[in-house]
Amino acid sequence: MTFLSRFWYGASVQTKYLLIIVPAALLLTIGGGAVRQSIAAERVLTMASEQFEEVGRRTALALSQEYWNYNTAQARAIMQSLMLIPTVVRVSSQELAQGVEVANSPFTFNFEDVELVDDDPSEQRTLHFPIQVKREQAEPETVGRFTIVYSLAEQNRRNRWVMMVTLITTAFAASIVIAILTYALNRAILLPIGRVSDSAGQSDADFVPIPLNTGDQLGRLVTAFNELRARHIESTRLLQAARDEAVAANAAKSAFLAMMSHELRTPLNAVIGYSEMLKEELADEGVTPTTMSDLDKIKSAGKHLLELINSVLDLSKIEAGKIELEIGSVSVQQLVDYATSTVHPLIEPNGNRLVVQVPPDIGQIDSDPTRLRQVLLNLLSNAAKFTRQGVITLTARREQAPGQPEQLIFDVQDTGIGMTPEQQGRLFQAFVQADSSTTREYGGTGLGLVISRRLCQLLGGDVTVTSVPGQGSCFTARVATQSHTQTTRG
Ligand SMILES: Nc1ncnc2c1ncn2[C@@H]1O[C@H](COP(=O)(O)OP(=O)(O)OP(=O)(O)O)[C@@H](O)[C@H]1O
Ligand SMILES: [Mg+2]
Known part of the structure; x- marks a missing residue:
């Protein structure tokens, strides 16, 4: 047996139950909480991206208006206003001529939040939008590019914090539920089972019926156990009485055999002795051979009987423990x-x-x-x-x-x-x-x-x-x- 199987063999039902239920319950509640929380966090991030898409698209539209009107001051103001959004790291616009950046253009500006620029770059997202103008009857023409960089660091931090709080509270709640379940299991199942096994080890004299008035399987088991035990006590008592009777009867039989064989031996010895004496006396008087042979038969029948009686006496002495x-x-x-x-x-x-x-x-x-x-x-x-x-x-x-x-x-x-x-x-x-x-x-x-x-x-x-x-x-x-x-x- 390995250490583990030895441990499992010796562990109480309660320990086994806790070892199975605690990890399973914790895994389920904590795992479930974590999954739910990460889905929610993902949704928040997606929403943030969608908002910036929308903001970027509108800003690019507004900028193209200003470009058309050649209103540099308004364009600057629009872009600067974006910097008021706390998570925006940088906004920039470049004027392009056929896709190439135009140097020293009045429409090329760059605003940034120094604090956020130091943020972890892996948590920043960059979006580009074309600035387009449309002359009459012509295809829209890309005249510039607007870029917005925003940071998810704050949101990620908040998500992590919410995740931690969720996990701690679910683990705490799960522990309370497990404790209540364990207590209930103990009272409803383990306690009566323990009483049954304690009672099974008790002697008949100490047996007291186990009280449990429930109609469930356990209640029926305890009732059946009580009845079985009572029947067992009764049949043991009957057996004991029958055994005592048998022992007494056997002792009486042995005593009777011993007494009888003893009583039988005395007259039998007399029969054998007198048949021998008679033979000797009659031998002197010269009686017929038939009489002599009859006397021999009396003597040998007597001896045979004596042997038999001796055997019975021996056995009854051995059985009575008196040899x-x-x-x-x-x-x-x-x-x-x-x-x-x-x-x-x-x-x-x-x-x-x-x-x-x-x-x-x-x-x-x-x-x-x-x-x-x-x-x-x-x-x-x-x-x-x-x-x-x-x-x-x-x-x-x-x-x-x-x-x-x-x-x-x-x-x-x-x-x-x-x-x-x-x-x-x-x-x-x-x-x-x-x-x-x-x-x-x-x-x-x-x-x-x-x-x-x-x-x-x-x-x-x-x-x-x-x-x-x-x-x-x-x-x-x-x-x-x-x-x-x-x-x-x-
Ligand atoms: N040597 C043997 N060969 C075959 N059977 C035997 C032998 N010894 C004993 N038995 C069997 O065992 C039985 C019991 O033997 P046991 O000596 O106890 O009684 P018994 O010889 O019949 O009577 P008792 O010895 O009291 O005159 C015999 O009746 C016989 O059937
Ligand atoms: Mg024999």
Whole structure:
């Protein structure tokens, strides 16, 4: 932006208006005055010339009369009387014989005004007139020449003065008109606009309707603004109320889920515990294999239910902000070993192979081992669940982006069913599976990824995904290697 455009951008409407209107108005009034005045001056000069033409013509006629009568004294008197005209510089007459000046003629005189002879010669005009006599039946004969020189200096001076006065008075009048216009513009337009823009910046609580009772466009604009603002305040209030209600309802839901899952866990633990005890007691008494297998089914159904309830409890704790992180030193290698051995029974049934790539110097990090295990188990069990006859690769590495804290990164890559971009868009939402048909085929609650992602976020990282349908997915979980809080309530 150049200086000018920057200035124009920042200038107030009033400044812009003045910058446009003042030069235009001054140019018009002063220019108009100047043109009018110079036309008038020109007319005065033309009139002066016409008068001298007439005076010269008459004098030449009178002189020819005197010439005819041979009355030198009268001729002198006539010419001398012309010198009484204030602007006449010089009058002269010469007697001519066939166009040539006659020396020492009694009709050759010259009168001049010494003061005016000093005038600027460029402001003097000279007129010549023939002195003619007409004998009977003959053509008029030129016997002499009469010359009159007059000065326009005085008239020009007067014209210049009038021009100056005209210009000063029109400029003064134009300034007064501009000042009145500016004041009117300010009151009628700029003031209400300024009020609207001030009011737009005010908070809802401070808003007072702008008073302006005119029926013009501006009045309608201000009325529309007042109404719009009032509607906005009302809808913000409604939204706020709806949001408060939703937040309260969500908190109540989380609290209810947390309470219910807690209450459900106690009897469920009893079911699992008693089914185990019963199995041991009945094993000693040698019951039928069918009874034993029924007991196994009770126990595994109970465990499955318990897992589910634990997930719901985790999520409601995270949502209610009540999850507790136990930060401590974690050996990455041990973490990986634990996760792979736990997930092992899930890998083989689908004909999958697990490849683990962890650098030997991966070392320790500062984090919550239980939660990290939970994340890894969830990503690995998903990979195992959604892959048949494929390879699941778990990679661990450290990474430090410039200016960012160091992170530990786990990639869980599979060669399974993969996901379309739309399915990926639905990931990480509670109780939502990427594709509802997969639930029917593969089971699951759709809570694992949400919990994993929230946990990683609490641990200073995130979970992201890349996937190609039919080719496989890669879930990346990252967490900070240094935690600033020892025990966090997230
Ligand atoms: N490795 C994967 N390959 C293909 N789809 C996946 C993969 N991991 C997750 N998904 C999709 O994301 C959905 C959500 O996964 P998430 O782990 O949150 O729930 P879930 O596995 O269905 O249930 P839960 O983990 O609670 O038992 C899955 O239902 C599946 O559609
Ligand atoms: Mg899962």
